[in-house]
Amino acid sequence: MDPRWDRVERFAGEPLDGTLWIPDYLPHWTTPDRSGARYDFTPGGLELLIEHDQRAWRPEDGDFRVSHLQTGEYGGPLGSNVGQHRIGRDLRVVTERPTRRLWTPPRAGAVEVVASASADPTCMLGIWLVGHEETSPQDSGEICIAEVFGDKVTATSSLVRVGIKAHHDPRLVTDLRDVALPVDATSSHAYGASWDSEGTAVTFDGVEIYRTDQVLSYPLQLMLDLWEFPHGRREPAAYPKRATLHEVRLRTDD
Structure with missing residues (x-):
C-alpha cells in the first residue's frame, strides 16, 4: 500500500465494509426507509444510485x-x-442510533476520493468532511472537498464547489468557491483534502485548488453522497441515476 495512506478502500465487492462505512444519510433525523443508501458493486467501484421508487x-x-x-x-x-x-427545519431525532466513530480523525488528517460524477442536471456528487459533534454542538464545521452539480458538467469543463462551511461553529467563517476545471467530471478524478493545526487545503487530481488558515481541530467524518434535487415529474425511464466511487484513501495524522 502507498505509505502516504493508512487505509485504501477499493470497493472490491460485497459486503460493504461495516468497519468503515455507514450506508445511511444522517439516519437519526429520519426513518431507515428514507436514509438508506442504494448502491451496486461494479468492476469500476461502488455505484451510488438514485432509483425511481426511492423516497x-x-x-x-x-x-x-x-x-x-x-x-x-x-x-x-x-x-x-x-x-x-x-x-433541516424543526429537526428531531426520530430513529435512535448508536454513536459510532469508524473513521473520525481527532485533529488532523488527509483524504482522497477517486470518483466519477453525474452529468444529470438534477444530481450532485458531494464529498465532505463534517464535524462528528459528539464533543460539542459547536464542533460542526465542514470541509467541502467537492460539490459537483450535474448541470455544471460538460465534456470539456466542470465547476466544482470547494471550501469551508461554518454551520454552527462560531470559530469559522463560511468560505465557498466555485472552481472551473478543464475536465469532464463524469470521468475518474481524485478529490482530496488535508487539514491540521495550520489550516486546510483542498486538491483536485493532486493539485491544490483551495487553501485557508481556518482550522477544524475536532473529530471529522467523511461523507460521500449522490443527491437528487426535486425537478418536476419523475419519469421512470430516467432512472437509475449514478455516480461511481472508485477508491477512497484515508490518513489520520494525530
Missing part, C-alpha cells in the same frame, strides 16, 4: 433524495434536537 430523505425539507456513505454518526435520544449536521 425523499425527509419530507419536511422537500423532495430531495440521497444515497450516501458516512464514516461516523451521532444522535441524541428519541424526540430530542441533539444530533450531528443540523441542516
Whole structure:
C-alpha cells in the first residue's frame, strides 16, 4: 500500500465494509426507509444510485433524495434536537442510533476520493468532511472537498464547489468557491483534502485548488453522497441515476 495512506478502500465487492462505512444519510433525523443508501458493486467501484421508487430523505425539507456513505454518526435520544449536521427545519431525532466513530480523525488528517460524477442536471456528487459533534454542538464545521452539480458538467469543463462551511461553529467563517476545471467530471478524478493545526487545503487530481488558515481541530467524518434535487415529474425511464466511487484513501495524522 502507498505509505502516504493508512487505509485504501477499493470497493472490491460485497459486503460493504461495516468497519468503515455507514450506508445511511444522517439516519437519526429520519426513518431507515428514507436514509438508506442504494448502491451496486461494479468492476469500476461502488455505484451510488438514485432509483425511481426511492423516497425523499425527509419530507419536511422537500423532495430531495440521497444515497450516501458516512464514516461516523451521532444522535441524541428519541424526540430530542441533539444530533450531528443540523441542516433541516424543526429537526428531531426520530430513529435512535448508536454513536459510532469508524473513521473520525481527532485533529488532523488527509483524504482522497477517486470518483466519477453525474452529468444529470438534477444530481450532485458531494464529498465532505463534517464535524462528528459528539464533543460539542459547536464542533460542526465542514470541509467541502467537492460539490459537483450535474448541470455544471460538460465534456470539456466542470465547476466544482470547494471550501469551508461554518454551520454552527462560531470559530469559522463560511468560505465557498466555485472552481472551473478543464475536465469532464463524469470521468475518474481524485478529490482530496488535508487539514491540521495550520489550516486546510483542498486538491483536485493532486493539485491544490483551495487553501485557508481556518482550522477544524475536532473529530471529522467523511461523507460521500449522490443527491437528487426535486425537478418536476419523475419519469421512470430516467432512472437509475449514478455516480461511481472508485477508491477512497484515508490518513489520520494525530
